[in-house]
Amino acid sequence: MRERFGSAAIVARREMVERGRSPVFRISLVVMVLLIVGGIVAFNYFAGRAEPIEVGLAGTTPATLATDLVAAGVAAGEDVEVQTVPVDAVESVLDDGVVDVVIVDGARVITPETASSTIEFITSTAIRTAALNDLVDSGEVSAGDVAQIAQPVDIVFEPLETPDPDEEARAVVAWIGALLLFTTILMFGQFVAMGIVEEKQNRVVEVVISRIETSQLLVGKVLGIGLLGLLQVGVFVVAGIVTLTFVASDAVPDVDLAAIGVPALLWLVVWFVLGYLLYSFLYAGLGATVSRQEELQGVAFIPAMLLMPAYFLTAVGIGSDVGTIARIASIVPFWSPIVMPLRMTTGTVPPWETALALALIVVTIYATIRFAARVYRGAALRTGGKVKVTEALRSTT
Known part of the structure; x- marks a missing residue:
């Protein structure tokens, strides 16, 4: 042997x-x-040049949020397309892949699963910019408002599903x-x-x-x-x-x-x-x-x-x-x-x-x-x- x-x-x-x-x-x-x-x-390389990020807006939306989203996308090197969706259809358009993310009432960011870092950057940047623009356009910007703007906007990210990390x-x-x-x-x-x-x-x-x-x-x-x-x-x-x-x-x-x-x-x-x-x-x-x-x-x-x-x-x-x-x-x-x-x-x-x-x-x-x-x-x-x-x-x- x-x-x-x-x-x-x-x-x-x-x-x-x-x-x-x-x-x-x-x-x-x-x-x-x-x-x-x-x-x-x-x-x-090719995945990074994929289809544009589709963002849905539902509920009460700041006036400049759509254009601010496009601008934030440019800053992130991504194409962003914005469309309006009914509040009661948010979950369905996300499940069907019609949009990648939905912003509800200008502050709630809803995604199918946990948001990617790119989507977090684009949405949070646009929401903060839109909030600032609303205050400036109102003509009632006080010292307190400026201090408030300097603080992070209360943005809530809500995935429809919480996947196994x-x-x-x-x-x-x-x-x-x-x-x-x-x-x-x-x-x-x-x-x-x-x-x-x-x-x-x-x-x-x-x-x-x-x-x-x-x-x-x-x-x-x-x-x-x-x-x-x-x-x-x-x-x-x-x-x-x-x-x-x-x-x-x-x-x-x-x-x-x-x-x-x-x-x-x-x-x-x-x-x-x-x-x-x-x-x-x-x-x-x-x-x-x-x-x-x-x-x-x-x-x-x-x-x-x-x-x-x-x-x-x-x-x-x-x-x-x-x-x-x-x-x-x-x-x-x-x-x-x-x-x-x-x-x-x-x-x-x-x-x-x-x-x-x-x-x-x-x-x-x-x-x-x-x-x-x-x-x-x-x-x-x-x-x-x-x-x-x-x-x-x-x-x-």
Whole structure:
């Protein structure tokens, strides 16, 4: 047993060194970091140039409030459009998204949820300016009035709903986690398959397979490349956090990792490892059936197609952690590495569902290792063309 682990460790160390030095790994690392940084910056830029802020005025309104709102918007770098709404329709126009905020009687600021800093600045500035203009226009400005104006106007911000302050942070981490899990699982799974094909092309496999069991060889390859994958994910996360720190705005919200909780973040890592193991062994077995890198794409799409539905279902998983589709998808072994961590990040998952999902994926990983080892033994030494999986399995019986 000790010798087996030692052999797998040697293979893992070799894979880490060789893959870490390869141009493909380095280029992919740089490209992904640039995509993450560029994506956050681009989203912040284009989101900041979004539609104008719609402000509704209800009840008794100071004469200059509408123009003062537009002026405050210019000062904040935002376009503001103002319209009048009936007092009894305030809640409905906010719920329907007709307006972003309603000012009632010139002092009550009502928003669908907690007001953003931009809306707070625009509305409070305009309300204070309008109050000052009303006093000046009345022609009855006394010393007491001036002192009163110098004090903050009593502005009341009233959200229709009080959202969970940590909900937005959890949703952001859930979406980022889904993207990272999806891309890294497939990326490093393909690296495993590419390594298998490369050894077949160079005839290295003939030497290696004569000195080490195929299961140990595959485990070593998967673990070595997997550790590189974790390192790369760490670089991605750091790049994203640093970029968010510099471009934080209303469009790109601040993410408080403490609010999300250490357990949720650890579960993301656990499910990445499980998902990576499952798909990497599948890639390894399928990669052994081809002899050239050009033929690899013909089999590489199979794991990608298995994982793709999970990525599309993340919207369901985030939107409702108790929805039937989300609950089923989070237990299916080939989908649970994506959907289950999202449910755990954005909501509460019953312990029995977590235990069942873990048990099923562990059993599936074990079965996939056995499957990949048999396919590898039956196809690794066969060159000259693609080997059918059924033929590889039959040759080892």
